[in-house]
Amino acid sequence: MIGPTLDAAGAVLADLVALQPCAGASPDVTVLCADVTRSVIAEAFPGALVPVIDSAGSMQVNVAASTMSDWRRLKPILLAFAGPTLTGFDGVPEPFDTADPVGTRLMLAAPAVTAIMRLPGDDRSRIAALRAVLRARDTLARAPELQRLAPVPTSWLLTRFQDYLNVGRRDAAAAVLERLRSEFRLDALNIKFLEVQLLAIFEDWTRIVALPEFRSLCVARRTPATTAFLLEALYRTYIAEPFDAENVAGTRTAFETLVQPFIQSMLITGAPPGLQAGGWRLLGLEALGSGHGDLLSILADRMHELGWIADLLPARVSATPQAAEVADPIDTAREALIQAEAVDSIDLLTGAMAAIARLSSDELALLRETMPFRPMVQATDELASITPPTSWIAWLDRASDPAFTNALDFARRGKDEWEIGASVGDPVAVRALVAALEKVQGDELAGDRTTQALPYLVAWLQRDAEFPRAALSPIYGRLLTLFALGSARGATIYESSQVLVEALLAAGLDQKAYHDLIADIDEIAGDGFGVDMVYWVLGLVESFMNAAAPDASARETFLHRILARIVPIYGRLTRLQRIAVTLLSSELGWPLPVTPATDSPSADDDLANRLAGLRIAIYSLSDSSSRQAKSALEEITSAVTVDTNADHGGSVRLRALAENSDIFVITWLSAKHAATEFIRKHRGSSTLLYAQGRGFSSILRAIEDHLSH
Incomplete structure (x- = not known):
């Protein structure tokens, strides 16, 4: 109809x-x-x-x-x-x-x-x-x-996309992106912004610059995070090599001919949150050429990021207090509206709404009648009853409000914009955020919204340069408890919970916190789980086995209990999953009980045929994980060749593996390592997979997922 x-x-x-x-x-x-x-x-x-x-x-x-x-x-x-x-x-x-x-x-x-x-x-x-x-x-x-079945909301798909990015599941994130594109969930520009985000997370900088729409992305209205990604891509692609060689003339020539036109088209008036060293250096080069006073002011506290550029910048001239002028309120409002229109930022939108609120009725009427400000004011009028939150605490305070219908949209943007640095190491700020998280547990709507926003909260925490940080363990633990109690734990969004588990284990726990962590994981896993959660469970088992245990007896009991829940579904597992389960149970000294499920032959998943003849390279900083993955793959078929490597920099052997392997797997926790950039450079367009954990089960999962599609 x-x-x-x-x-x-x-x-x-x-x-x-x-x-x-x-x-x-x-x-x-x-x-x-x-x-x-x-x-x-x-x-x-x-x-x-x-x-x-x-x-x-x-x-x-x-x-x-x-x-x-x-x-x-x-x-x-x-x-x-x-x-x-x-x-x-x-x-x-x-x-x-x-x-x-x-x-x-x-x-x-x-x-x-x-x-x-x-x-x-x-x-x-x-x-x-x-x-x-x-x-x-x-x-x-x-x-x-x-x-009558409600389709999966677009906001949930975006949350799932972030969830996969948090743990390095590139193929899964790309599949969500393709669904958003094929089902016309978002316009073409926002799809491209998500593609830039995906490529940036995996530091695929040259592919960002090679996008046919790259020039258009530079002039479009963007989020601050997208601006930071585009700047870093330009730096890594064109400037990093001459800069690292301290080739001043070569760096300036490359900047002026290849990069500066893009920088100037972006109309950058402030440093976007999350800007990396490459982006700061591009702003430094722009200030070096133009002497732009505003840029010099922005760079004043970031000289340590600029390297040798800092020595070439002119001294910034500070304005005397007498020279400072008080801007007219309507001029302030105009400037705030222009900035909010140019950049898709929560902070700029909040600033524009505050500037409009300070106008007199006559000034507001004048602004509403003047182009091009009339549509801008109308847009802010529509949001007048929805004051944008400016922090996670403000977001959590609003989470119980039924009118806060765009909560996930603000969470998605806030993960990139809201300050993380001011929260770390400040016990007062940590306690305030923990209290806000505890408060939402008493409200069903607030609890559901917070559970759905878990991947964004985890992404925000991962922006911390020292993540995981022991001082933030109370926040990690409270988020995990919320997720364990939340209604979405049975859905597909459980990958980010593993990030929290590993963060807590790495940060160190006392005995009580350790028991609380075990209880949360028990709650998330439930009395039984399906085949789709097996690799997630195995990853957690490896994390516990690799981390210090304040209560070894509690750990052993917990791990045996978790593995025992796999027994009823053992007959439905793939051969690779069975091998992984057997290896882990053997390490724990707990042989799988013989049941009809464990004694039955596994289904013929044709994995041996798909592996036969392939050469697979595995790069991990954990030699034991690489060796276990190699052993498991070779148990499937002797016709597969598996090479492992843990070199800390580019080497002849690593280059040969990158250039000649059919499949190359990098563990996600090694993905920021210097050698991985070398791998990406020599890998070209050939298959490069990312395993989300540091254990061997995550390596097997990445390979099996790839061969199954």
Whole structure:
């Protein structure tokens, strides 16, 4: 059905019938056209299909969906029943021709998406295509229960994307990004920003600069985090080599010819949060060439980031107090609005709203009547009742408010903008955040929102240069407890919880905190878990085995209990998962009990055939993990060649492995190591996988996931 009500849809159908869209068709085609057109008033159908014959005799079916949700349901069904084999429909939206009266009438119903299915020229093929369209319509009509299932919200997909990035699951994050793109969840620009984020997390800087849209991204309205990524990509691609060689002339030439035009197009007025050393150096080079006073002020406290550039910068001249002028309130508001319009920043938006609030009624009226400020003021008016939070504590205080419907959106942006440095090592700030986290436990809505925002909170904590930090252990522990008690623990967002577990173990725990950690993991795992959680569980087991234990007896009991929960599903595990379970249980001195599940042969997952003939390289700073992964893979088949490496810098052997291996795996915790940049440089476009943990089970998981797709 098209339109908000059945009566409205009926009016659309009446108008379409009056237009006689299939005039001149054969009787058989005419009957089918009338039947297809009744989709306009079919309440169980997500949209409208209207066949049309134009003046030249060409025939097409106009497709209209009222909402993006309807389109996501409609597109795959139409592709399945009447895709490119029968029609010209390939699933890509397309506007109606302005000369098409049927399309013009459908547009009056304000559809969210339109598309066109072009039909063949002969009657026989047209009849086959129209019948296929009818079967698609009837299939949806016979499955009303599927239509009531709420689709996964876009905000949840974005949260899942961040969750995978937190633990280095590049392929999984890329799959979420592709879903967001294929289902038209976001516009093309925001999809590209997410792609930049993904590439930046894995330090794939040259691919960012090589994006065809890179120049457009530099001039578009961006978040501060995206700006920081673009700057770092420019530095690493064009400037790092001559800068490291202290080639002053070469650095300045490369900057002026290859980088400066992009910097100037970004219109940077302040240092974006999260700016890395490369970005600071580009701002230093820009200030070096222009003597820009504002840039010099920004760089004043960052001279240690600039290297030899700092010695070349002119001294910043401070304005005397007498020279300072008090800006007019309306000028301040104009400047704040311009900055908020140019940069998608919570802080700038908050500043603009505060500046507008200080205006008199006459000044506000003048601003509302003046272009280009009128639409900017209108936009802030719409947000007047939603004061943006400026910290996680403010966000948590608002989490119980039913009107705070864009909580996850603010969390997604706040993870990059909200200060982390001021919180570390400050017991008062730590206690305040822990208290805010404890408070949300007493409210169901606040607890659910905080649980859903867990990946963003973890990403924010990971911005700490010394993560994991012992002083922040109370925050790590409280977040993990919230997640254990939250309603989303049974969903797919549990990867970031492993980051918290490893952070707590690395930071060191007393006996009570250790017992609390075990209790939280027990709660998250539940009484039983599925095959999809096995690698997650094995990763936790390895983390506990590798970390110091304030209570060895409690650790042993816990690990045996966790492994025992795998026994009922052992028969459903892949061969590689079984080998991993057996290796870990043997290390614990706990042989798996013989049951029908453990004694049965594993399903033939064809992994041996897929591994045979491959050369796999594993780079990890933990030799034992690499050796265990190598042993497990070779147990699957002797036809696989597995090489391990832990060199701390570029070497002839490491280069040979990078250039010649079919699959190269880097453990995520080694991904920031100097040698990994060397690997990426010589790997080119060949397969490079990231294992999310430091243990061998995460290496096996990365390989198995890759070979399964």
